[in-house]
Amino acid sequence: MRLADQAAVRAAAAAGPVVALFVLDDHRPAVASAPEPWRQGWAMGAAQRWWLHHALASLDADLRKRGGRLVLRRGRSTEIVPAIAADVGAEAVHCLGHIEPWARDDEEAVAARVKLEIHEGVLLVRPESVRTGTGGRYRIFTPWWRRMREQMPPARPAPAPAKMDFVADVTSDRLEDLKLLPTNPDWSGGFTVWQPGEAGAAARLEDFAGRAAAYDEARNMPSVEGTSRLSPHLAMGDISVATIWHAIADAVPVSAEPYLRELGWRDFAANILDLFPDHGEVPGREVFSKLAFLDDPEGLRAWQQGRTGYPIVDAGMRQLWAIGWMHNRVRMITASFLCKHLLIDWRHGERWFWDCLVDADLASNSLGWQWVMGSGVDSSPFNRVFAPVGQSAKFDAAAYIREWVPELRHVSESRIHAPWESGGVKGYPPPIIRHEAARARALEAYAAAR
Numbered sequence: 299m300r301l302a303d304q305a306a307v308r309a310a311a312a313a314g315p316v317v318a319l320f321v322l323d324d325h326r327p328a329v330a331s332a333p334e335p336w337r338q339g340w341a342m343g344a345a346q347r348w349w350l351h352h353a354l355a356s357l358d359a360d361l362r363k364r365g366g367r368l369v370l371r372r373g374r375s376t377e378i379v380p381a382i383a384a385d386v387g388a389e390a391v392h393c394l395g396h397i398e399p400w401a402r403d404d405e406e407a408v409a410a411r412v413k414l415e416i417h418e419g420v421l422l423v424r425p426e427s428v429r430t431g432t433g434g435r436y437r438i439f440t441p442w443w444r445r446m447r448e449q450m451p452p453a454r455p456a457p458a459p460a461k462m463d464f465v466a467d468v469t470s471d472r473l474e475d476l477k478l479l480p481t482n483p484d485w486s487g488g489f490t491v492w493q494p495g496e497a498g499a500a501a502r503l504e505d506f507a508g509r510a511a512a513y514d515e516a517r518n519m520p521s522v523e524g525t526s527r528l529s530p531h532l533a534m535g536d537i538s539v540a541t542i543w544h545a546i547a548d549a550v551p552v553s554a555e556p557y558l559r560e561l562g563w564r565d566f567a568a569n570i571l572d573l574f575p576d577h578g579e580v581p582g583r584e585v586f587s588k589l590a591f592l593d594d595p596e597g598l599r600a601w602q603q604g605r606t607g608y609p610i611v612d613a614g615m616r617q618l619w620a621i622g623w624m625h626n627r628v629r630m631i632t633a634s635f636l637c638k639h640l641l642i643d644w645r646h647g648e649r650w651f652w653d654c655l656v657d658a659d660l661a662s663n664s665l666g667w668q669w670v671m672g673s674g675v676d677s678s679p680f681n682r683v684f685a686p687v688g689q690s691a692k693f694d695a696a697a698y699i700r701e702w703v704p705e706l707r708h709v710s711e712s713r714i715h716a717p718w719e720s721g722g723v724k725g726y727p728p729p730i731i732r733h734e735a736a737r738a739r740a741l742e743a744y745a746a747a748r
């Protein structure tokens with residue numbers, strides 16, 4: 299979704315006239331090892347489709363400024379890409395390489411029919427390039443980061459090509475025909491906080507660079523805008539991760555490390571997905587396949603709708619619904635609440651996030667859920683059950699709760715984290731389950747699985 303620091307665009311533009319093609323392809327099957335009922339695959343979720351619509355419009359506008367346009371199609375990329383390449387007599391097809399299993403399969407299928415040039419640019423490093431002293435792969439973040447850091451900084455970002463020529467006369471679907479926007483109802487009213495596309499990403503980066511010195515102190519506080527909120531731009535490719543790396547390292551040379559390390563987590567997630575392509579569907583540790591989760595549709599619905607009676611959980615789930623994004627600290631609290639307090643299978647939560655997040659990313663989402671669950675290869679231990687009340691007070695979430703749970707807008711600082719302890723608040727539900735009882739139940743289920 300960008301022209302700057304985009305090696306495929308650069309290579310294609312240098313080689314001759316181009317067709318800038320986007321294919322909306324919902325064929326993203328689960329891997330063969332995915333168990334029932336988790337085999338439905340990973341077609342792009344609804345929130346991200348909203349983002350995609352606007353990012354495509356922005357990219358098309360940028361191409362038109364250069365005398366071209368974006369060609370849109372819908373269907374199987376493995377058929378459409380070779381067919382258009384044949385029609386226009388293309389010498390080569392250029393793309394950025396992706397690590398999702400379906401993307402790899404499609405790249406292979408296209409490469410069997412046309413000359414396919416796969417360029418780097420989605421990640422900071424190639425996952426398979428980070429190796430232990432004996433040539434193995436890392437499964438734990440810190441040693442991986444230490445080794446990966448040796449390859450940093452990445453190359454300085456390259457500007458968009460100064461000149462591009464275009465192949466005329468390739469027909470395109472209309473953007474509206476892709477039907478990416480929600481209708482009936484249109485739930486995207488709150489999404490106007492975002493500006494999808496390359497210009498929006500650049501503006502957000504510039505704004506964050508001015509605040510980056512405070513990142514380490516502010517990043518865990520949901521009540522303040524302490525993080526960059528660049529994740530949806532990264533997920534969609536509106537901006538390159540190398541561009542972000544250099545902008546922050548230049549803006550705050552002394553204090554950039556905590557932020558650069560978070561960018562490292564994104565690459566680490568890709569490393570884990572590369573090692574375990576079924577990480578979205580299969581727990582990293584065997585014992586979790588035996589855990590007796592509860593079948594509790596009502597609990598799941600209360601969690602999805604932000605009606606659990608725990609203010610920090612409800613604020614997070616409503617923020618997610620309203621703007622398609624949730625603060626990282628609150629992602630951990632809400633995820634832990636679902637799979638430990640409610641003892642509902644983490645994959646239900648992973649799916650809900652997938653549909654609701656504008657930054658949905660298979661590698662980061664599955665890593666986040668498996669980390670919280672305790673089932674991943676590099677995880678928090680299972681008996682770490684986030685205490686929603688303690689976390690809410692510790693990270694000073696009162697203003698955040700007031701913003702997203704209007705029923706609690708007038709509740710005092712001292713009551714807002716656990717309103718039921720002082721008689722409850724009219725119109726706001728009591729807690730769906732008590733913390734101690736929930737914790738004991740989760741630990742028991744884990745002990746039984748073991």
Ligand SMILES: Cc1cc2nc3c(=O)[nH]c(=O)nc-3n(C[C@H](O)[C@H](O)[C@H](O)COP(=O)(O)OP(=O)(O)OC[C@H]3O[C@@H](n4cnc5c(N)ncnc54)[C@H](O)[C@@H]3O)c2cc1C
Pocket residue numbers: 517525526527528529530532533560561562563564565567624625626629630633651655657658659660662663664665666667670
């Ligand atoms: C249960 C759960 C699910 C998650 N699902 C996703 C997801 O689908 N997509 C996604 O991009 N992130 C996901 N994350 C990671 C993290 O919450 C978001 O990347 C972060 O909140 C994005 O906000 P930001 O851009 O302001 O982050 P910043 O704090 O500004 O960090 C900068 C960038 O670093 C990367 N990053 C930061 N933390 C992480 C992390 N823990 N794992 C991987 N990358 C990270 C992101 O690309 C982010 O944009 C998930 C975390 C959890 C606990």
